Amino acid sequence: MRLNRLSDALGQEIWTKRDDLTGFGVSGNKVRKLDYLLADALDQGADCVLTTGGLQSNHCRATSIAARQLGLEPGVLLRGELPEIPDANLLLDRLVGATVRTCTAQQYRDHRDDLLAAWADELRAAGRRPYVIPEGGSDALGSLAYVDAAKELEDQAVRPFARVVVAVGSGGTLTGLALGCTNAFVHGVAVCDDAPYFEARVQEIAAGTAQWGIAPLRSPGDGWEVTEGYQGPAYAVATDAIWDTIAWVARLEGLLLDPVYTGKAMHALLCEVRAGRWTGPILFWHTGGAFGLFGRGHELPA
Ligand SMILES: Cc1ncc(COP(=O)(O)O)c(C=O)c1O
Numbered sequence: 001m002r003l004n005r006l007s008d009a010l011g012q013e014i015w016t017k018r019d020d021l022t023g024f025g026v027s028g029n030k031v032r033k034l035d036y037l038l039a040d041a042l043d044q045g046a047d048c049v050l051t052t053g054g055l056q057s058n059h060c061r062a063t064s065i066a067a068r069q070l071g072l073e074p075g076v077l078l079r080g081e082l083p084e085i086p087d088a089n090l091l092l093d094r095l096v097g098a099t100v101r102t103c104t105a106q107q108y109r110d111h112r113d114d115l116l117a118a119w120a121d122e123l124r125a126a127g128r129r130p131y132v133i134p135e136g137g138s139d140a141l142g143s144l145a146y147v148d149a150a151k152e153l154e155d156q157a158v159r160p161f162a163r164v165v166v167a168v169g170s171g172g173t174l175t176g177l178a179l180g181c182t183n184a185f186v187h188g189v190a191v192c193d194d195a196p197y198f199e200a201r202v203q204e205i206a207a208g209t210a211q212w213g214i215a216p217l218r219s220p221g222d223g224w225e226v227t228e229g230y231q232g233p234a235y236a237v238a239t240d241a242i243w244d245t246i247a248w249v250a251r252l253e254g255l256l257l258d259p260v261y262t263g264k265a266m267h268a269l270l271c272e273v274r275a276g277r278w279t280g281p282i283l284f285w286h287t288g289g290a291f292g293l294f295g296r297g298h299e300l301p302a
Pocket residue numbers: 028029058059136138167168169170171172173174261262287288289290
């Protein structure tokens with residue numbers, strides 16, 4: 001859909017693709033990835049699903065609920081310490097009865113895949129059939145969902161776009177769009193880490209898609225890039241300027257963004273357009289994440 005008032009305010013045509021509306025509990029960009037990943041889980045005869053992310057991971061929440069919808073048992077390995085009272089995404093993990101394990105930030109950074117593999121081994125030893133999904137659902141199969149989403153955009157769009165803008169957290173969405181969007185330049189806005197980290201990650205994920213006959217990924221700068229400078233102080237930490245963007249867009253368009261992903265991506269879009277570096281028509285790929293607003297009311301600008 002076209003964002004009319006935002007387009008007028010910026011003097012460039014801005015559109016959005018509403019992957020935030022792909023569902024309620026199971027919403028956002030995770031739905032597309034889970035569509036492919038959980039189909040694979042069922043094909044393999046899994047009876048439970050394990051995945052990992054931050055304490056307030058949208059991916060873990062969507063996986064937990066989707067697993068229950070398919071009769072699978074969810075388990076999530078979360079980074080951080082559990083609060084006494086769960087809210088937002090964590091509340092929903094709890095509500096659907098996901099088994100929750102936690103680890104420290106350092107364990108998460110260095111060993112999350114090993115911890116998941118060890119958990120899966122425990123389950124197998126107990127006679128279960130676990131299916132393990134990596135952080136963010138960002139492996140080759142998960143990214144394939146966004147190769148296909150890029151085709152969907154091409155089919156739906158009433159006009160070609162010069163640019164596609166999307167938030168990058170674990171890299172799978174950008175990988176798929178970079179592979180699939182052949183007519184628009186894709187800007188993946190880093191919400192943590194930096195451009196070299198995500199460029200390497202995207203190239204690594206893309207390498208696994210050759211098995212489906214997907215054309216090789218072009219080099220960064222050729223059709224896609226990772227945009228940095230809008231991460232804020234840390235993952236999930238938003239500056240006042242990012243909150244101002246979230247509130248401004250909500251009041252201008254009634255479009256809800258979150259402080260972890262889409263708020264940062266939209267902030268990048270506004271800054272780059274205002275600086276004259278990005279021209280339209282621009283497609284803002286809304287990847288969801290609204291539950292990330294809950295529990296953060298104290299940060300909202302007046
Ligand atoms: C709302 C939202 N937007 C964007 C992203 C980034 O997608 P990806 O992990 O595929 O980079 C995520 C997850 O990380 C997310 O939850």
